[in-house]
Amino acid sequence: MSTDPLPAPAAARLRRPTWRDPRLVVGVVIVAASVALGSWAVSSAGRTVPVYAADGTLTPGETVDVARLRTVDVRIDAGSELYLRADEELPEQVVALRVVDDGELVARSALGDAADVDVRSVSVPVDQAMSSRVKAGSAVDLWSTPEAPAGADAAAEEPAPLVEGVVVEQVDEAGAGLVVADGATLHVLVPSDDLPVVLRALAVPGSVTVVPQAGAGV
CATH class of the missing domain: 2.40.30 (Elongation Factor Tu (Ef-tu); domain 3)
Structure with a gap:
């Protein structure tokens, strides 16, 4: 009976991953999604809209035109339609309905007709x-x-x-x-x-x- 030792198993060969490997595909998708999300976050953070702010205090009944306003670029995540946009045509013959402080963004609700004041x-x-x-x-x-009243005895x-x-x-x-x-x-x-x-x-x-x-x- 032979007592020769059994041959050692051959070492498993490492195979280069291919596009058919699902793990590689998932990794590529994750990296691409991360890059896209980062780009979107950076672009969103830098996105601003031009809005009118009061250039001096506006009081009720005062006519509001471009001479009484200045443009500021602000980042408004939501509700930009509530403010007076500087990239849109300014309404004609509008007045302030309430006090708008110097530098305050001009809300559309703060403007109206002179008859409303x-x-x-x-x-x-x-x-x-x-x-x-x-x-x-x-x-x-x-x-x-x-x-x-005149007289020393007269009560004020x-x-x-x-x-x-x-x-x-x-x-x-x-x-x-x-x-x-x-x-x-x-x-x-x-x-x-x-x-x-x-x-x-x-x-x-x-x-x-x-x-x-x-x-x-x-």
Whole structure:
């Protein structure tokens, strides 16, 4: 009986993968998908649209045209149709329906027809210094301070509120420091329903005091 050792099994040969190998095909698909997804993410991150922003504060009733706007490129993932696009024709004869702050993107809902704005501009003489927070677009309250009656025994009337939260349209003379100088004229937008009481207070002896609301102009 032969005792010769059995021959060792032949080493398995490594075969070069071919296109028929499903593992190679899956790997190629994964790499291609990763490259495509990365390219899409980079292009989406850099995609911007031109939108109009207010070039200065816009107040209710003010005509809005290209002279009062500036173009900014912004990335808006959704809802770009809600804003005024700079690559589209600007609507004609539109006015601001509310205050649009300087640099704020102009929403389409902030614009409309002049007939939709029920306010009137009223000039209020300023005979005392006011905070520099009182500026175009800020909200103020108007108080009436009757003239002190003649005679030492005559009791002075208490100041009374006229209207609250009216929007400042314009300040004729703004101080460079912390206050608006005496002698300035403030133009405020008064609702039509409140117009009689404000005009009456301006017509009688006394003064109308402008009081900025908390946070106005901040």
